[in-house]
Amino acid sequence: EAQVTQNPRYLITVTGKKLTVTCSQNMNHEYMSWYRQDPGLGLRQIYYSMNVEVTDKGDVPEGYKVSRKEKRNFPLILESPSPNQTSLYFCASSLFLGQGSYEQYFGPGTRLTVT
Amino acid sequence: AQKVTQAQTEISVVEKEDVTLDCVYETRDTTYYLFWYKQPPSGELVFLIRRNSFDEQNEISGRYSWNFQKSTSSFNFTITASQVVDSAVYFCALTNYGQNFVFGPGTRLSVLP
Numbered sequence: 001e002a003q004v005t006q007n008p009r010y011l012i013t014v015t016g017k018k019l020t021v022t023c024s025q026n027m028n029h030e031y032m033s034w035y036r037q038d039p040g041l042g043l044r045q046i047y048y049s050m051n052v053e054v055t056d057k058g059d060v061p062e063g064y065k066v067s068r069k070e071k072r073n074f075p076l077i078l079e080s081p082s083p084n085q086t087s088l089y090f091c092a093s094s095l096f097l098g099q100g101s102y103e104q105y106f107g108p109g110t111r112l113t114v115t
Numbered sequence: 116a117q118k119v120t121q122a123q124t125e126i127s128v129v130e131k132e133d134v135t136l137d138c139v140y141e142t143r144d145t146t147y148y149l150f151w152y153k154q155p156p157s158g159e160l161v162f163l164i165r166r167n168s169f170d171e172q173n174e175i176s177g178r179y180s181w182n183f184q185k186s187t188s189s190f191n192f193t194i195t196a197s198q199v200v201d202s203a204v205y206f207c208a209l210t211n212y213g214q215n216f217v218f219g220p221g222t223r224l225s226v227l228p
Contacts (some may be wrong), residue, residue, distance in 0.1 A: 033216060040124075042206055042218035058215070090160065092216075102148050102167070102210075106160040 023091030119219035138207030
């Protein structure tokens with residue numbers, strides 16, 4: 001079954017304590033991305049990756065890091081979390097199939113609370 | 116820069132009414148993709164439709180239909196004979212070749228019995 005998995009699904013942490021949210025896909029997609037969802041703002045792209053070792057900033061990258069050492073994994077790292085990073089996070093992977101076709105899958109989301 | 120506007124923050128209808136959710140987008144790209152997603156109270160994102168910029172055909176899928184008009188940069192979504200299970204937040208989104216994926220702020224639809 002094609003899927004994107006995220007772990008953990010829920011996390012409560014304290015300011016300044018480094019954390020990593022993992023994301024893995026089993027579809028051999030080249031493109032992966034991270035979003036955060038906040039009320040009234042929709043989903044905003046944090047970082048994306050076009051392929052292994054190729055990453056770029058989205059609209060709200062401050063306070064986040066990513067790495068893409070393997071095609072299937074795209075972890076999101078918060079080196080020093082702050083309360084304004086309390087949010088719902090989604091990982092996604094996608095593939096352009098050519099001739100105008102595009103396939104995207106979202107993970108189930110990770111709800112992060114930073115106190 | 117790309118932008119998606121969903122002017123309706125919240126809509127409330129009574130079951131069996133028709134409802135249209137508006138989406139207006141901005142992009143300088145000639146090739147782009149438009150999407151609608153549903154987010155039920157459980158929180159996951161459910162894909163509804165994808166449309167590329169070269170295909171202006173409207174689409175109907177059961178009670179759902181989509182009206183894509185490049186002339187007005189709009190991609191509106193209509194639910195016919197709404198049901199309580201349609202209650203959710205609906206997002207319109209836009210991307211070029213995946214380098215910049217932009218979501219609208221979402222419209223919260225409440226369908227009352």
